Amino acid sequence: MDRDQAHYLFGVMRQAVGAKVALFNGRDGEWLAEVAEAGKRGGVLSCLEQTRPLQMPPDLWLIFAPIKKARTDFIVEKAAEMGAARILPVQTDFTNSERIRQDRLQAHAVEAAEQCGGTFVPEVTDLQKLSRLLDHWPQERQLMFCDEAEVGQRLFLDRVEGGGRPGAEGRCPAYRPGEVSQPGSWAILIGPEGGFSEAERKRLHGMEQAHVVSLGPRILRADTAAVAAMTLWQQSLGDW
Amino acid sequence: MDRDQAHYLFGVMRQAVGAKVALFNGRDGEWLAEVAEAGKRGGVLSCLEQTRPLQMPPDLWLIFAPIKKARTDFIVEKAAEMGAARILPVQTDFTNSERIRQDRLQAHAVEAAEQCGGTFVPEVTDLQKLSRLLDHWPQERQLMFCDEAEVGQRLFLDRVEGGGRPGAEGRCPAYRPGEVSQPGSWAILIGPEGGFSEAERKRLHGMEQAHVVSLGPRILRADTAAVAAMTLWQQSLGDW
Numbered sequence: 473m474d475r476d477q478a479h480y481l482f483g484v485m486r487q488a489v490g491a492k493v494a495l496f497n498g499r500d501g502e503w504l505a506e507v508a509e510a511g512k513r514g515g516v517l518s519c520l521e522q523t524r525p526l527q528m529p530p531d532l533w534l535i536f537a538p539i540k541k542a543r544t545d546f547i548v549e550k551a552a553e554m555g556a557a558r559i560l561p562v563q564t565d566f567t568n569s570e571r572i573r574q575d576r577l578q579a580h581a582v583e584a585a586e587q588c589g590g591t592f593v594p595e596v597t598d599l600q601k602l603s604r605l606l607d608h609w610p611q612e613r614q615l616m617f618c619d620e621a622e623v624g625q626r627l628f629l630d631r632v633e634g635g636g637r638p639g640a641e642g643r644c645p646a647y648r649p650g651e652v653s654q655p656g657s658w659a660i661l662i663g664p665e666g667g668f669s670e671a672e673r674k675r676l677h678g679m680e681q682a683h684v685v686s687l688g689p690r691i692l693r694a695d696t697a698a699v700a701a702m703t704l705w706q707q708s709l710g711d712w
Numbered sequence: 713m714d715r716d717q718a719h720y721l722f723g724v725m726r727q728a729v730g731a732k733v734a735l736f737n738g739r740d741g742e743w744l745a746e747v748a749e750a751g752k753r754g755g756v757l758s759c760l761e762q763t764r765p766l767q768m769p770p771d772l773w774l775i776f777a778p779i780k781k782a783r784t785d786f787i788v789e790k791a792a793e794m795g796a797a798r799i800l801p802v803q804t805d806f807t808n809s810e811r812i813r814q815d816r817l818q819a820h821a822v823e824a825a826e827q828c829g830g831t832f833v834p835e836v837t838d839l840q841k842l843s844r845l846l847d848h849w850p851q852e853r854q855l856m857f858c859d860e861a862e863v864g865q866r867l868f869l870d871r872v873e874g875g876g877r878p879g880a881e882g883r884c885p886a887y888r889p890g891e892v893s894q895p896g897s898w899a900i901l902i903g904p905e906g907g908f909s910e911a912e913r914k915r916l917h918g919m920e921q922a923h924v925v926s927l928g929p930r931i932l933r934a935d936t937a938a939v940a941a942m943t944l945w946q947q948s949l950g951d952w
Contacts, residue, residue: 686952693789700794706928710928
C-alpha cells in the first residue's frame with residue numbers, strides 16, 4: 473500500500489492489523505483481504521479469497537459534451553453507476569469547454585464504482601472532437617442519440633424568451649425500447665446544452681448505425697438526458 | 713412587475729419598452745407579452761396572445777428522503793424536468809435531515825420548469841414523516857418503490873468494506889415496464905441512502921398499491937434512482 477492508502481485505511485478509517493478489507497481493481501473481481509502490516513507510510517494486505525468475480529457491464533459507451541464542471545462530474549458519476557463500459561467526453565460544434573481534467577473524471581468513476589457495488593471501473597477517455605470520433609466510428613457499434621429541440625432562455629412568469637426551435641424530424645430510425653433488434657455494441661451520445669449544429673445533425677442522421685431516441689415532451693438537461701437514455705437502453709438491451 | 717423582476721428583465725437582460733417576453737405562471741399556459749413600461753423599481757407587461765395551453769404532467773408524485781443539500785436540490789430539479797406533478801420530501805427512519813428549505817426547493821422547481829420548456833410547475837410540499845404519509849395514503853394511488861440493497865462503505869482496491877446486505881425478496885408485485893396495467897395516479901418512492909428500515913419495508917410490501925421496481929444489478933444513489941425510476945414510469949405509463 474502506498475502512503476495515501478495507508479493514511480486512509482489506518483489514519484482516517486482507524487483500521488489495524490487483522491482488519492478485513494474488500495478489494496477490487498476493476499480487473500480481477502472482488503477479494504477479501506486482511507491487514508498484515510500497518511504503518512504510517514504504507515502497509516501490507518494479504519488476499520484471503522475471491523468473494524466475487526469481475527462483473528463486466530454491457531458494451532455501452534456514453535459519449536457526452538462536457539458542460540459546467542459540476543454537471544460534467546455528475547454525468548461521469550452517473551455513467552459509472554448506470555453501468556457504462558466507457559465514458560467519452562467530446563467537443564462538439566457548440567461545446568464551450570476546451571479542456572477537461574481527465575484524471576479527476578477518472579477518479580469520479582472510481583468513487584462511483586466503490587459506491588454502487590460494482591467490480592468494474594469504466595475508462596474515461598481524453599477529450600476528443602466528435603467529428604474525429606465519427607470519422608473512425610466502428611462499423612458494428614449502434615449509436616443512440618437524443619436530438620432534443622433547443623430551448624433558449626425561457627423564464628417563469630416575467631422574463632425573456634430567448635427562442636426555441638422545434639426539433640427537426642429525425643431521419644434515422646427511432647429507438648423504441650422493446651422493439652430494437654440490435655444487441656451487441658452500442659453508444660449513447662448526449663449533445664451539448666445548445667444542441668447539435670446543423671452539420672452534426674445531418675451527419676448523425678446519415679449514419680447507418682444511428683437511432684434517434686425520444687425522451688418525452690419536456691426538454692431535459694444534458695445530465696438528466698444521460699441518465700434517462702441509459703435507463704431506457706439498460707432496461708431493453710442491457711443488464712437490468 | 714416587482715423590483716426583482718424589473719431588475720432582472722431591464723438591468724440584467726437589457727430589455728426595454730417594446731421587447732417581447734414569454735410568460736407562464738403554472739396555471740394558464742404560456743403567453744406572449746410586450747413590455748409597456750420599464751422602470752428601475754417595476755414595469756408593466758401587456759399580454760398579447762396565448763401561445764400555448766397549460767400542459768399538465770401525468771399524475772405522478774415523487775416522494776424522496778432528503779439527503780445532502782446538493783443532491784436534494786438535484787432530485788427536485790430532475791423531478792420537475794422529468795414531469796412529476798408533485799414533489800414530496802419525507803423523513804424516513806434512516807433520514808438524517810430534520811428540515812428542508814421548502815421555499816428554496818420550490819424555487820429550484822420553477823427554474824427547472826423555465827429550463828425544460830414546461831408550462832407547469834410541480835408543488836414541493838413541506839417535509840413530512842413517511843409513516844404519516846402512508847397513514848393517509850389515497851386508496852387509488854399506486855406506489856412504485858425501489859427496495860435497493862444497502863451498501864455500506866465499499867472502496868476501490870485498498871479500503872474498508874463496511875458491509876452490504878442483500879436485498880430481501882420483494883413480497884409485493886414487481887413493476888415491469890410495459891406489463892403494468894394500472895394507469896392513473898401513481899407515486900414513486902425513493903428511499904434514503906441507508907435504505908428503508910425493516911419496519912418500513914414490511915409496511916410498504918404490505919400495501920395493496922405497492923409495486924417493487926428493479927433498477928439493475930448495481931446499487932444506484934438516490935438521485936440516480938429517482939431519474940431512472942421516473943424514466944421507466946414515464947416511458948411505460950406517462951407522457952413519453
